[in-house]
Amino acid sequence: MIHRRHALGLLAAASILPSKGFADIAPMNSEIREGLAQHFRDEGTRGTFVGYKVDDYLIIASDTERSGEGRLPASTFKIPNSLIAIETGVVQDPDKDVFKWDGIKRANEAWNSDHTLRSAIAVSAFPVYQEIARRIGEERMQKYVNLFEYGNRNIGGGIDTFWVSGELRIDPVQQVDFVDRLRRGVLPVSKRSQELVRDILPVTQVGDAVIRAKTGLTDREHGSLGWLVGWAEKGSVQTVFALNMDCPEPRHVADRMTLAQACLRDIGAI
Template sequence: MIHRRHALGLLAAASLMPSHALAKVSEQRSELRIDLMRRFFELGTTGTFVAYKVDDYLFISSDKVRATQAQLPASTFKIPNSIIALETGVVKDPDKDVFKWDGVKRAIEPWNQDHTLRSAIAASAVPVYQEIARRIGPERMQKYVDLFEYGNRDIGGGIDQFWLTGNLRIDPMQQIEFVDKLRRGVLPVSKRSQELTRDILPVTKVGNAIIRAKTGLLGAEQGKPSLGWLVGWAEAGSQQTVFAMNMDCKEPAHIAARMNVVQQCLGDIVAI
């Protein structure tokens, strides 16, 4: 097992290896690919891309600094929130349990309707997941965030706000570690909760690859860019690559470009 403290030391030497129970230390390799930064520069912005090529035991990063900078997870927290909802019974069936629209008209039209867990994660419906978090409650939420070793584990700032404007922080390396445990089904919860969460994750098909991933977007403060996330994994035949990307979204086009940037970066390191 490679420990995170060891990983940060390797980063100082231009390497990337997060804490991962995936292979023996002697089998792990890392690679710094600053050429990947051009994908952000071409858009007129900055960001970071981190990936783990499962079959090759290879970690790849576009940089040494931003890859370890912790940020609010925004809607990427819908992944653990879904697992916890299923594990606690707040949601018993992701296709049948319905969350009724509260009647408040919001700017994002797909939020203004009833949702199941599957449709809510597809629409990234924040109000639904806020209600889910309230039903889970602070005690159970803290328990599972601790069990998942998710980011800094701090759910301060409100049970329905801590991943949006509160105290929770996670960096791309930690995102990869968490998502890969879900991919492998080794989180400390039932197999069923993990299988159902993997099944409801939004899917994008590109070439011979299937990408299962969740976006996240922090609202822009006046005069400041927002932060856009995309985390998940790509399956191309038997080859799987786990990734985490975040970038400064300085204009609406950047928000829409998140998946394209990830596809480009994946194409630079694997055949998709």
């Protein structure tokens, strides 16, 4: 696969993927809507939004620069981490396998308890996913990150921290490509693994639409970068999207979903 490096200039091409998807679209099937960027400015921050309208084979972005810039994935990496955990057998059942709390009190109270994979992704339990990554191990983790063609594929910086403070980088366009392959079930892992991960993704109901998406947030040392990646379903209409934004103030953390919904409405996805 050749990933697009400069915003919407080049699109990923993947002849191995069946049927048309994000990675098969010609560059003319993309557009910039600068009005989307206004949502971020209205909230006193900077960010980017990329949406892929599946039925129209159309990619819409808020800008031509940030949409193609690679950044730490933070907790959005819990999506591939979950896939790898199930595929390798580190997790057999996302509702029955229990990760015991290590007894260390953390500021996020929801992390201070035992978790299954489903409950861990719901509260974005970092310690659980650190343990999962350690059990997967560096060799297998690298293998699957390569197979997924995930971002820059660099897991340097510690097996249990590389996605929050290490060398891994992914841009919004690549996020949409990866999530779209998961949505379609064409990633190079079993159908079961993909079905289970699609099922455990957090769900937000918005009127008659459903958003299945994962948040991400880096610490201040690494830029307080907020992510939301996933897809929206409204009837038979599906739209894959990725948003990232600077979160200099606590209120901006909640704005990830608010701004994603505003952008999705603007492009007729919800």
